[in-house]
Amino acid sequence: MTGTIRRVVTGHDESGRAVVVSDGPAPFVHVTLRNPITGALPRDLPAQLDCAADRTLLPESIAQALALPPIGMIPIGGVGGLVQSMPSYPVEVTIPTLAAVMVEVVASPGEAWVRLGRDVLNLHRVLLDGPQLALEVG
DSSP: OTTSOOEEEEEEOTTSOEEEEEOSSSOEEEEEEEOTTTOOOOOOEEEEEOTTOSSOEEEHHHHHHTTOOOOEEEEEEOGGGOEEEEEEEEEEEEOTTSOOEEEEEEEETTOSSEEEOHHHHTTSOEEEETTTTEEEEO
């Protein structure tokens, strides 16, 4: 499948083998999100790596299920220059085998899955290997 990501690696096990998280057509990992106040903790949520996004975006249903406390409104620009204000929330994000990070995310009712933006991705080493159609996060 030319032009698609075949695997996403987020670390290595004790024997040094790569931990493959996604074999889908787009770069996805599974994340754990945690409410920093209540400790609510859904695991294994699919999250698309979105290096074009400044900020991580959650489906509104996840923000509600976690009972995340809103901390403000942030203007977010999208396709075609459309800017809309979106509620922001504090949340702890964990990618398997990597340290948890606390970030301010936004939520939207129109999203199907978590989109990890550069606020999370820039805290890790991200390597896109085009010829091998692979992505490594470490």
